[in-house]
Amino acid sequence: MFEHYIYQPFFNILVGLYEILGSISPDLADMGIAVIIFSIVIRIILFPLTIMGERSEEEKRKIVARIEEARNLYSHEPIRLRAEIKTIMHANARSVIATTANLAIGLAIIIMLYRIFTTGLEGADFYLLYDFVPNPGTINLMFLGKYDLSHTNATLNLIQSIMIFVVEVLAALRSPFPISRKDKAILQIFLPIGSFIIFMFLPAGKKIFMITTLAFSAIYHVIKLLQEWSQKLIDKYSPRPLAEPQGLTLTEASTPSVSEGRSDPTGTNKVLQ
Structure with a gap:
């Protein structure tokens, strides 16, 4: 299952990249360059998982804190403790799935690359090449003519x-x-x-x-x-909006009242006061 669904597709992608580079220029027929391009493609494909993992970082910290709290509360009740941990994990499924997926993919890539560079590219796995991927015969495993990739x-x-x-x-x-x-x-x-x-x-x-x-x-x-x-x-450094003054607005404070603004030539107001 691993060979058919995981190893074979990626093995073909890597060999295909090598063939494309060689067709562009014989000097580019370097498996190290193909690996660099292959790595970038993998990171772009897995980039959504990277973003999801970052967003769930705070959730992971909360999970750890809640599990630690549960262990302190139910240290003498192992059955209750297991039930609480299961409840915490189910409540934070997205974070658990993202972390598990990243670990599983990382492990699969490690196993895949180990096989590719120990036996696969030396010809042992050429039988796994798809019909549309040409058999390169021999592959240049010297990166930049200096580093033997095997x-x-x-x-x-x-x-x-x-x-x-x-x-x-x-x-x-x-x-x-x-x-x-x-x-x-x-x-x-x-x-x-x-x-x-x-x-x-x-x-x-x-x-x-x-x-x-x-x-x-x-x-x-x-x-x-x-x-x-x-x-x-x-x-x-961006300017902050000024706070409005409490009480009367500027218009209200500067507008005279009717009694203050109206002239009193007869002096009636003074007499009444």
């Missing part, structure tokens, strides 16, 4: 970890919630280091995909940051 590469691995750090810093700057030192240490220090160790054993083609994806995320965060900062500047 083997690991320390330089690309380091660039990937640096990009993870940059994206996490930008995400922290955009976060509407205060981030604790512990979270900063986990996301901005341990996550890049852990990723470097884990991806050390994966082929460089996977790293090209991750670097492109992270660059896409970094550009998105920078654009959103500039929009948010410019909006704050506009709100800060």
Whole structure:
């Protein structure tokens, strides 16, 4: 099922991109360039999920807070606790679905790219090519003539970890919630280091995909940051409307009353007073 519905379509897209680049110019017959284009296409396709995930960030924090509260209240009632957690999850289905979908898609892409660059592009999976996708025979797996995409590469691995750090810093700057030192240490220090160790054993083609994806995320965060900062500047320096004075309006205060404005040549008013 995975091979037929997920792996095969994306494998054909990647090989098709490689063939299109080669038909434009022999110098562009580079699987690394095809992977970069492939990564951008994937991010554009999944962009609605990214937006949905951002919108549900506050909801996720509320879910965590409510679950923690339920654990404190029902720590000695495990059956009641499970029922409460299930109720909380059902009430916030959109956030749960968005998070689960992102994790599932990310895992599927990792498995797919690992197979593509370890065996698929070397010819083992050419039988999965559709009839309208030409068999390339051999594929140039040397990105820029320097990086073998079928083997690991320390330089690309380091660039990937640096990009993870940059994206996490930008995400922290955009976060509407205060981030604790512990979270900063986990996301901005341990996550890049852990990723470097884990991806050390994966082929460089996977790293090209991750670097492109992270660059896409970094550009998105920078654009959103500039929009948010410019909006704050506009709100800060734009003139505010003057508040209307309390009581009489300016017209009422400046218009003399009938008794004050009318002349009294006979002095009748003074006599009456």
